[in-house]
Amino acid sequence: MAGAIYIIYYTYPHQYNKAGINPPDTIYNQAKDNSNIEKPCSNLHPEWRAAQVIEDVSINASPDCEPDNPYEVATSVRGTNNVSMGTLMHTDFAQDALIMGEDLDKDGDPDIINIKLEVVELNGSSPDGEFLINTFDVAPGIQPGLWVYAPKSRGMAVKNYNSLVSNPLLRAPSPVIRVEQGDKVYVTLENTHYLPHTIHLHGVDHPWMTAKGEDNDGMEEHAVFPGKSHTYEIHPRHVGTMLYHCHVQTAQHFMMGLGGMFIVEENHPNNWLQTFNVGAGVVRHPSVAVKKEYNQEYDLHYQSIDKKLAHIIQEANDPRLVAQHMARDYNMTESFENYFLLNGHSFPYTLRDSMIISSENEDIKLHVANFQRSAIALHIHGHKATITALDGVDLTQAQQITRDVLDMATAQRNDVHLKTQNDGLHSYGPGLWMFHDHVPTGTTTDGIEPGGNMAILAYKALLDEHGMPKMHEHLLDQVFNKEYYAKRQAVWTEGSFAALLGDAGILEPNYLQMLLFGAAIGLLVGLFVLLILVIKRKFKS
């Protein structure tokens, strides 16, 4: 018996075992399924990249893989009431999404602006099966539940009847909204969602009440319930980069994505603004003031997602359960950030639509806003940029700071002047310079690097014809793969080092050891039964 116990002790099968002289072979590719590999750029609309004029709106070139839809830009400038039906049909806007009214100061641009926003759930659940609907991938295979404001849209919310993918207007982040100083702006929230929401105009000059004496600050106690609408009135006197966000159950709703940039531009004659910058990023029709000083303008919306919070809307369908799980069962003080997005995407998707693309000697205006739960420390490789405004207030020449880490607490905004002048200070010359949040978690996607809000400041000569960075082929093949972000791929799989740094294989079980172990157990059990029988017989006699 002692022998059996000894054998059991020494042959106990462990999960992890020593390999002897030669450790197991390297596994190069654990992916079972090549369908998880994506093309870095699908090049769907190459005709959208060129500079063009639509509806008399001049639209700048945008060499990205996924440029903004120029018809959407033109409609965002002219208004849905001032474009031809042909142009409108190239977009997903409802016909009343953006109504441009009277030119009050007779300076050649409309000053009464009616904006309609809906609340859209992305990657939501369905009672009709184990799938998500109105999907929006933030990175390969990553579909967190999201809520966004979206310009009022029309028709199918999915791409077509056989698809679960959202139409292009329904995406993160909530769109950037641009209006002119002195405009009479009416922002109507049409709550198409199943929970109450509001719009709070953070930092935007607005009276506390509307002309009718109704709520105009978007606070919790004046929530707009499902199926209802409410119009907020703004007549901004002050110029700057501001925000709008939901102020109902703010901790949760803000983290779910209900926040966007609201930018008030200087009043100038003939200043037709691009009211919506869907998906943020490059502004293809900058304002008169920006065009005077800058070659280009970008909106950079930094946002983080708590995967557990985001999952709540995917595990229950009943609105009462969602409300309970989100507001009471989930404790927001125990929240973590798992996904980090720039303009609604994490790396590598940021390369498709959120690169800053420049030539040498350009002046670029950046509007940077932090919608994360944590602070960001934005670092642009190879450049030092100048902060020209903080939270929508211009800095004097003496107050302006040129630096290479821009720190922003939650809800703060920096207006930034980025120069691509190769002078050893502002720029170190052409390159594919990465820019990212330098808080270490910011460059990860649920802990997987490279991911998060990494993007590239790309000098044009270093981009290929699809607007993707050159010299990145191996990396792109590696990361445009759902398996990589599902944590099933080794990090270094390049050249001869693949064998040295790929995944170590697994050991085959030692069958002799297992046989011995099993036999010893059997022996013990048999002995035990025998013992009982013997005792019983003795007891009987």
Place this chain on the structure above:
Amino acid sequence: MKQILIGLLFISLYQPVFAMEHGGMIMDETGMIMNANPDQLPRDCPQISENKDITIHAGQQYAEKFTGKMFAFDTQEWNVKPCAKINITFINDDQIRHQLMIHGLPGYLYPDGMFHLELNGTGQLQASLILPSQKKTYLVHCELPQHMEKGMKAQLKVEGGDGDLPSIPGISEPIKADLYNTNWNQLSYAILAFSILIGAAIVLMSVIYSEQLTRLLAKLGAKLKRNSPSDLH
């Protein structure tokens, strides 16, 4: 009301050539009608069997009679004859956008198999369609994100239809069901304890009355044996 018919453009983009004379889209700032069909008979219909006027309300308030929903139509099911012509009055009682889409229609009459009404806010629209003769259940829903999921889903049955669609409020179960808390109280624990006692009692009784039980079983077995051979032959 300024209505703009952009039939040609839309047809050239999305529709098969033989559907050009009907279908199309009417749109203005209040909403749109896509693929209405008041006069083209389906191939399998020699004539219109019945003319049915249906009024459909859409709104948050119609979800109140159900549990766990937020949006709904006022009716969840309609029954019509094969080859019926339906004249729909679609009324939106909310301050937001709603749609009424019917799917699975023949593509040669309804591009993408779809009939689609959309109201940008409170208001109403009228449009007709003619159904083929096939016995079938058609999905009727609002396709705004989460509206169907939260209750705005109904079914249109031709000749009784070919079954119920899932998760129609008040009619059918969902495929992916939510989990709800259950009220386990003292009574339920008492019932549980009682059932355990009964289970134990059965075992005890069978031990005590084992002889009688064996005899009973033997009798039963004999009876079965006597009966079965006649069945076999």
